[in-house]
Amino acid sequence: MSSSEQLLKKQDAISTTGIRKQAAFWFMIVGIILIAANLRAPLTSVGPLVSLIRENVHISNTLAGLITTVPLIAFALLSPFVPKLGRRYGVERIMLISLIFLAIGIAVRSLSGAVTLYVGTAVLGFAITICNVLLPSLIKREFPQQMGTMTGVYSVSMNLCGAIASGISVPLAVGAGLNWQGALGVWGILSVISILFWAPQLKAPAKSAAAAGSSTGNKHQVNIWRSPLAWQVTLFMGLQSTIFYVLVAWLPEILKDQGISSSQSGWFLSVLIMASLPFAFIVPVIAGRMSNQRLLVVITTILLLIGTLGLLYGSIHLVLFWAIILGMGAGFAFGLSMMFFGLRTRSAHQAAELSGMAQSIGYLLAAMGPALIGYLHDATHSWSVPLLILVGASALLCLVGLGAARNQFVSSAK
Numbered sequence: 001m002s003s004s005e006q007l008l009k010k011q012d013a014i015s016t017t018g019i020r021k022q023a024a025f026w027f028m029i030v031g032i033i034l035i036a037a038n039l040r041a042p043l044t045s046v047g048p049l050v051s052l053i054r055e056n057v058h059i060s061n062t063l064a065g066l067i068t069t070v071p072l073i074a075f076a077l078l079s080p081f082v083p084k085l086g087r088r089y090g091v092e093r094i095m096l097i098s099l100i101f102l103a104i105g106i107a108v109r110s111l112s113g114a115v116t117l118y119v120g121t122a123v124l125g126f127a128i129t130i131c132n133v134l135l136p137s138l139i140k141r142e143f144p145q146q147m148g149t150m151t152g153v154y155s156v157s158m159n160l161c162g163a164i165a166s167g168i169s170v171p172l173a174v175g176a177g178l179n180w181q182g183a184l185g186v187w188g189i190l191s192v193i194s195i196l197f198w199a200p201q202l203k204a205p206a207k208s209a210a211a212a213g214s215s216t217g218n219k220h221q222v223n224i225w226r227s228p229l230a231w232q233v234t235l236f237m238g239l240q241s242t243i244f245y246v247l248v249a250w251l252p253e254i255l256k257d258q259g260i261s262s263s264q265s266g267w268f269l270s271v272l273i274m275a276s277l278p279f280a281f282i283v284p285v286i287a288g289r290m291s292n293q294r295l296l297v298v299i300t301t302i303l304l305l306i307g308t309l310g311l312l313y314g315s316i317h318l319v320l321f322w323a324i325i326l327g328m329g330a331g332f333a334f335g336l337s338m339m340f341f342g343l344r345t346r347s348a349h350q351a352a353e354l355s356g357m358a359q360s361i362g363y364l365l366a367a368m369g370p371a372l373i374g375y376l377h378d379a380t381h382s383w384s385v386p387l388l389i390l391v392g393a394s395a396l397l398c399l400v401g402l403g404a405a406r407n408q409f410v411s412s413a414k
Helices: 003-037 047-057 061-089 091-109 114-142 147-175 179-185 187-203 228-257 262-287 294-313 316-343 348-380 384-404
Strands: none
Touching (some): 003 114, 047 061, 047 114, 047 179, 061 091, 061 114, 091 187, 114 348, 147 179, 147 262, 228 262, 228 316, 228 348, 228 384, 262 294, 316 348, 316 384
């Protein structure tokens, strides 16, 4: 073979390698977007269908409420252990397995019967937990220079698909004649598509969160649970989750007590969720370019306080404005909480550990929040005290957020 032929063969090999790398890069991005889309839709699709499920399966209101509570409990219980799974078996492999179990959980939940309803819900809850915890560390590992943009993309994908799922559940169940089983089961299609796009990641050289962070991980061994900064990030995550889930659970009831119809109340909740989406994308991008994020924390608090105090003391004619302001505040808070996992850690493994800790405590608080607010409403026969609790939670969010926004990395307490 002549030297020119050897050169051409080498150039062809380089070109082929470049194309493969580009294809793998875009498969990774699309895979992340699809996985993120799976993290809310199987959960938010349940709420509008609760009455249909309750009547068909013949369960009480208390048991019906558990359908949405079980995944939050799964988040709280499993999240601390997920980083060790990713470190031992590889993030890509564990996430693929979780997607397979997600599809199985959705299918089992969609069968008729109370037992399969709760078993399937528990399975998909554990599957979503794994992806919830590992996605931030994966983004930090694969996109260290575009962490803000990728965090924004995955945040919007997650929340947009969640909002769509909530909106089309009843039309699918009633209008399309799929019943509640079909309306919940249709999201299994999305999980199967995600599996197909994510499977090629196993062909890449195996990487674990620990291996990705080995250059710094051994040098900076940290007990996350003893880090004051980690606790500030955790409380920020927990408080923002609690505020959001309280609003999702009770905003329609709050507005109905103010004389707004049920259909309009639901529409205002949709406005709140949709208003959060652009800020869930923009805030991580901005946060990644700032030396610290304290200004964003202050803006977040101001938005949440204005919206909550508006519901409490403001004019009923400005409800649309209050809903938009609350949505903006929720978008700011969620985007910041997702970014803190990467910004406050030195390696992908630390990011996974912090994500597991924060989401464990955070979703435990989120699971208790709506019940506490409902209890206070029943005890006082008013929404004034519950809304004042949200005001206090927003102020506390600012306090811990200012600490979490410092330009520092997590470290064990001395």
